[in-house]
Amino acid sequence: MLKMSKLLAGAMGAAAAIFGSTGALADSKGSVFGDIRYGLDLSDSSGPVSDANDTGADTDLRDLNSYVGIKASTGQGDLRVFGTYETYVSGEYASILSFQSQRQLYAGVATGLGTVAYGRMFTEYAKTGMAIDPFYNTALASPNGGPAGVPPTFTSYGISPLFTGDTPVLANVGAGTQGAQLTYASPNVFGLTFNGAVFFDRNDDSPTNAATGEESHDYGAGLAWNGMGITAGVQFLQVNDEVGGGTFIGALGNGGGATGDATATRLHASYAAQRFGAAISAERIDLQGAGILDEDYYYASGWFGVMPGTRIAASVGMTNETGFEGTGMQVGVFHDVMENFTVHAGASMYDLHEDSVSGPGPAVDDSWIAALGASYKFELGFMSR
Numbered sequence: 001m002l003k004m005s006k007l008l009a010g011a012m013g014a015a016a017a018i019f020g021s022t023g024a025l026a027d028s029k030g031s032v033f034g035d036i037r038y039g040l041d042l043s044d045s046s047g048p049v050s051d052a053n054d055t056g057a058d059t060d061l062r063d064l065n066s067y068v069g070i071k072a073s074t075g076q077g078d079l080r081v082f083g084t085y086e087t088y089v090s091g092e093y094a095s096i097l098s099f100q101s102q103r104q105l106y107a108g109v110a111t112g113l114g115t116v117a118y119g120r121m122f123t124e125y126a127k128t129g130m131a132i133d134p135f136y137n138t139a140l141a142s143p144n145g146g147p148a149g150v151p152p153t154f155t156s157y158g159i160s161p162l163f164t165g166d167t168p169v170l171a172n173v174g175a176g177t178q179g180a181q182l183t184y185a186s187p188n189v190f191g192l193t194f195n196g197a198v199f200f201d202r203n204d205d206s207p208t209n210a211a212t213g214e215e216s217h218d219y220g221a222g223l224a225w226n227g228m229g230i231t232a233g234v235q236f237l238q239v240n241d242e243v244g245g246g247t248f249i250g251a252l253g254n255g256g257g258a259t260g261d262a263t264a265t266r267l268h269a270s271y272a273a274q275r276f277g278a279a280i281s282a283e284r285i286d287l288q289g290a291g292i293l294d295e296d297y298y299y300a301s302g303w304f305g306v307m308p309g310t311r312i313a314a315s316v317g318m319t320n321e322t323g324f325e326g327t328g329m330q331v332g333v334f335h336d337v338m339e340n341f342t343v344h345a346g347a348s349m350y351d352l353h354e355d356s357v358s359g360p361g362p363a364v365d366d367s368w369i370a371a372l373g374a375s376y377k378f379e380l381g382f383m384s385r
Contacts (some may be wrong), residue, residue: 026074026075026076027074027075027076027383028072028073028074028075028383028384029072029073029074029381029382029383029384030070030071030072030073030381030382030383031070031071031379031380031381031382032068032069032070032379032380033068033069033070033071033377033378033379033380034066034067034068034069034089034377034378034379035066035067035375035376035377036066036089036375036376036377036378037063037064037065037066037137037138037373037374037375037376038061038062038063038064038066038373038374039061039062039064039138039139039371039372039373039374040059040060040061040139040371040372040373041059041060041062041139041140041369041370041371041372041373042058042059042369042370042371043058043060043367043368043369043370044058044367044368045366045367045368060139062139063089063090064137064138064139064154064373064375065088065137065154065166066088066089066090067086067087067088067089067103068086068087068089069084069085069086069087069103069104070084070085071083071084071085075110078110078111078112079109079110079111080109080110080111081107081108081109081110082107082108082109082110083106083107083108084104084105084106084107084121085104085105086102086103086104086105087101087102087103088101088102088103102120103120103166103177104119104120104121104122104177105119105120105121106118106119106120106121106181107119108183112187113187114184114185114186114187115183115184115185116182116183116184117181117182117183118181118182118183119179119181120177120178120179120180120181121177121178121181121183122166122176122177123163123176123177123178123181123197123220123237124183124185124195124197124220124222124235125163125164125176125220125222125235125236125237125264125266126163126164126165126166126176126177127176128222128224128233128235128266128268128281129155129159129160129163129164129176129266129268129281130164130166130176131231131270131279132268132270132279132280132281132299132301133155133156133159133299133301133315134301134303134313134315134332134334135156135313135315135330135332135346135348136154136155136156136166137154137166138154138332138344138346138371138373139369139371139373140156140330140332140344140346140347140348140369140371141153141154141155141156141157141330141348153165154166156299156301156315156317156328156330157299157315157317157319157324157327157328157329157330157348157350158281158297158298158299158300158315158316158317158318158319158328159281159283159297159299159317160264160283160285160295160297162264162285163176163237163264163285164176178199180199180200180201181197181198181199181200182197182198182200183195183196183197184196184197188226191225191226191227192223192224192225193223193224193225193226194221194222194223195220195221195222195223195224196219196220196221196222197219197220197221198217198218198219198220199217199218199219199220200217201216201217201218216240217240218237218238218239218240219237219238219240220235220236220237220238221235221236222234222235222236229271229272229273230269230270230271231268231269231270231271231272232268232269232270233267233268233269234265234266234267234268235264235265235266235268236263236264236265236266237262237263237264237265238263239261239262239263239264240261261288262285262286262287262288263285263286263288264283264284264285264286265283265284265286266281266282266283267281267282267283268280268281268282274305275304275305276302276303276304276305277302277303278300278301278302278303279299279300279301279302280299280300280301281297281298281299281300282296282297282298282299283295283296283297283298284296285297294321295319295320295321295322296319296320296321296322297317297318297319297322298317298318298319299315299316299317299318300315300316300317301313301314301315301316302314302315309335309336310333310334310335310336311333311334312331312332312333312334313330313331313332313333313334313346314329314330314331314332315329315330316328316329316330317329324350324352325352325353326350326351326352326353327350327351328348328349328350328351329348329349329350330346330347330348331346331347332344332345332346332347333345333346340376340377340378341374341375341376341377342374342375342376343372343373343374343375344371344372344373344374344375345371345372345373346370346371347368347369347370347371348368348369348371349367349368350366350367350368351366352366352367
């Protein structure tokens, strides 16, 4: 498998060779960018047996997946070569689980026939979840971001964190970014777009592969339609034989007997106007293996602009046969203090079932989070010919 540094250098070198041979001037541009996010949250939860398990309120000032990056592209006409690198800013969860600083690193070629890219990037499955979640990467978007001692997933309740989360410490167990990913995105034809992906198994020397002589590549595909403010589509992931050294999501399951094979399917639809918008999502996670129950995720969100620069957002989610089965609700206010600088405040409430399928039940059954947060986005561009 190609090293990422060699990939980026090769892509840019190929572009230089192509444009140099034609004698034409390539249009090159790029930018340094970032999203700096922090939040102050107060959370509380009670245990599944009695008030004796109440952990007490907990206050945290936490990084909300801040990142910085650089991107560049060069091209002529319909042909462009591009590359992007992003890294997380903070490593505050490194002591809890393994921390990966790299967020995205990929390169690709865009033509009139579509776009091909390779590297570590968000899956299209994850992108559809991110797009409809107004609380994504806020302290409001995780039922386990409080005193339970588990890093927050930063996806709203009702959206699978296993395949959508943007959390560095969870990068090897199902976060939305995946490495060794070769993707294709079609051009827009009458509002329709298609995407496909192969996730290459890089662990050729893992015990599983050494014993079987096989690699376990994973696959993704999706179809969407966009028009009149409406976006609707379906995304699908096929994860193959990951136990013992696979590269996508590792061993899965809400009980014993997981094989590591899984499929994930998301149906999604959204509508956006100038002052308001709404979205829905339904997911089925098929965790294959003896005694493993399929997981279901249902989510609905909406937002309304009460005045220029200020909007109210709300969402409700339900999950079934998951480790945190139950119902969750979020509500918040977002205000643009100035261009690219946004503050938010809100609350989340979770009613989790005591008879969760994950063993004796979740560490908490009822919890709430109140939070304040801020995000500053910047992008400094440069161009050359």
